[in-house]
Amino acid sequence: MSTAYTIVTIVGAAMVGFSAVSVFLHAKWVVEPLAEYGVPRSWWPWLGTAKAAGAIGLVVGLFVPVIGVAAAVGLVLYFTGAVVTVLRARSYAHVPFPLMYAAPVVASLVLWI
Template sequence: MSVAHTVVTVVAAVMAGFSAYSVFARAEWAVKPMADYGVPASWTPWLGTAKAAGAVGLLVGLAVPAVGVAAAIGLVLYFAGAVITVVRARWFSHVPFPLVYAAPVVAALVLS
C-alpha cells in the first residue's frame, strides 16, 4: 500500500463522512437542494447512512483491501446516482458538487 493511496483514501473518507454528517445534521445547504431535485425527505437518513457506511468502509479498507474496494465502488455508484438525480432535475450548474465528492473516491479506487 502506497502513501498516496493511504492519503487519498483518508481524504475520500473524510469528505464522504462530512457529507453524511451534513445530511444527518440537516444542514440547509445539503438538504434543501435534495428537496429541490425531488428527493423525498424520507430518503435522507438512508442516503446519509450510505455515505457514512462508505466512509467507514474506506477506512476499514486500509486494513482489509476487499472492504475498501467494495466501499469505493458503493460510493462511486452513490455519487453517480447523485449526478443522474441532479441532471434529471435539470440543475446542470449543480453537477460539479457530487463530482467533487466522487473524485477522491475514484482516485482511492484506482490506487488500490
C-alpha cells in the same frame, strides 16, 4: 500500501463522512437542493447512512482491502446516482458537487490497482 493511496483514501473518507454528517444534521446547503431535486425526505437518513457506511468502509479498507474496494465501488455508484438525480432536476450548475465527492473515491480505487 503506498502513501498516496493512504492519503487519498483518508481524504475521500473524510469528505464523504462530512457529507453524511451534513445530511444527518440537515445542513441547509445540503437538504434544500435535495428537496429541489425531488428526493423524498424519508430517503435522507438512508442516503446519509449509505455515505457514512462508505466512509467507514474506505477507512476499514486500509486494513482489509476487499472492504475498501466494495465501499469505493458503492460510493461511486452512489455519486453516479447523485449526478443522474441532479441532471434529471435540470440543476446543471450543481453537477460538480457530487463529482467533487466522487473524485477522491475514484482516485483511491485507481491507486489501489
